[in-house]
Amino acid sequence: MNDAEYQKVTVTVKKHLNLDLDFYKPNQMMRRLAGFIGRVGADNVNEFCSLIETDADVREKVMNFMTINVTEFFRDTRHFDMLRSTVLPEILKKNPRPKIWSAGSSRGAEAYSVAMMIEDIAPGTKAQIVGTDLDVNIIAQANAGGPYPDAEAKNISASLRDRFMEKKADGHYVNSEIRSKVKFKEQNLLTDRFEGGFDLIMCRNVVIYFSDEAKHGLNKKFSAALKPDGILFIGGTETILNPRDFGFDRDAAAFYRKSTAPAQITRAA
Ligand SMILES: C[S@@+](CC[C@H](N)C(=O)[O-])C[C@H]1O[C@@H](n2cnc3c(N)ncnc32)[C@H](O)[C@@H]1O
Numbered sequence: 001m002n003d004a005e006y007q008k009v010t011v012t013v014k015k016h017l018n019l020d021l022d023f024y025k026p027n028q029m030m031r032r033l034a035g036f037i038g039r040v041g042a043d044n045v046n047e048f049c050s051l052i053e054t055d056a057d058v059r060e061k062v063m064n065f066m067t068i069n070v071t072e073f074f075r076d077t078r079h080f081d082m083l084r085s086t087v088l089p090e091i092l093k094k095n096p097r098p099k100i101w102s103a104g105s106s107r108g109a110e111a112y113s114v115a116m117m118i119e120d121i122a123p124g125t126k127a128q129i130v131g132t133d134l135d136v137n138i139i140a141q142a143n144a145g146g147p148y149p150d151a152e153a154k155n156i157s158a159s160l161r162d163r164f165m166e167k168k169a170d171g172h173y174v175n176s177e178i179r180s181k182v183k184f185k186e187q188n189l190l191t192d193r194f195e196g197g198f199d200l201i202m203c204r205n206v207v208i209y210f211s212d213e214a215k216h217g218l219n220k221k222f223s224a225a226l227k228p229d230g231i232l233f234i235g236g237t238e239t240i241l242n243p244r245d246f247g248f249d250r251d252a253a254a255f256y257r258k259s260t261a262p263a264q265i266t267r268a269a
Contacts, residue, residue, distance in 0.1 A: 001034045005045040009033060012049040017063055019134075023190045023214040024066075032209075036065050060137065068209075069138055071106035073113045073148070074155035075204070076236035079254045084117055087231055087255060091199045092118070094229075098127050098199040101225075103189055104206030105131030108142030108182065109152055112174045114202070115181040116156075116164045130195075132187035139186055145179040147171025190214055194225040201226060204235040204254075219246040226258040 010021040040058045042048035051058040074080045091098050102111035111131035153172040166173045223246040248256040
């Protein structure tokens with residue numbers, strides 16, 4: 001795919017999916033798109049763009065492909081162990097009604113994992129847990145609390161599974177108790193305003209294809225949305241290179257704490 005073709009895809013996707021590819025790394029996106037176009041039955045970029053304009057199924061496939069909805073419960077188990085043993089107890093000690101956000105929540109497995117964990121370590125806690133995603137179809141699936149295939153539910157311990165999950169013919173479901181603890185809503189992390197006052201923000205496996213500028217802007221918004229001492233929990237393969245630029249201190253792998261000292265800006269936004 002050449003630059004002009006990529007530009008055409010960018011304009012079409014913006015118009016018909018309301019997704020702004022300017023926030024994504026162009027080289028990676030071009031490479032991924034080149035492999036994807038044939039999968040919706042198009043032979044070239046012009047055909048691909050026509051299908052986006054005319055075929056709702058193709059639009060849904062493109063949206064899923066661009067945003068990648070892969071998720072699972074307790075993804076990166078050792079980081080969830082840390083969340084359970086250290087991060088959440090400290091948060092709960094400071095705030096018995098913690099405000100928690102799963103940003104880019106996909107089908108909700110991450111937000112529900114935290115809801116189960118809190119109910120397990122501090123039963124009856126009235127945490128305010130919200131999950132947000134750009135993809136409305138995925139929000140509907142998150143609200144339904146399932147079905148999750150075996151592969152996505154494999155890290156749920158036997159005791160949590162017994163208490164909080166139900167197995168049906170088509171997969172695993174979160175029970176109504178845990179479902180009632182999480183609210184999901186549509187939000188675009190790149191363009192929408194954020195609420196504030198969070199004790200914990202999880203943004204994991206979402207920004208992989210974002211440009212450096214988009215990541216930089218997002219980290220600034222996350223920092224502003226956290227309380228002082230609040231925690232940003234990122235994906236197991238991700239890292240924030242200059243956390244002090246955003247007023248963060250690295251607490252442990254994948255966990256960044258909003259510092260109570262002012263941010264040291266070392267490079268331009
Ligand atoms: C790979 S999933 C990660 C799900 C979960 N955080 C996890 O780690 O299991 C990435 C999710 O981010 C969402 N996403 C991508 N770009 C987004 C944006 N600009 N705003 C909000 N959500 C976005 C996608 O729709 C997708 O559901």
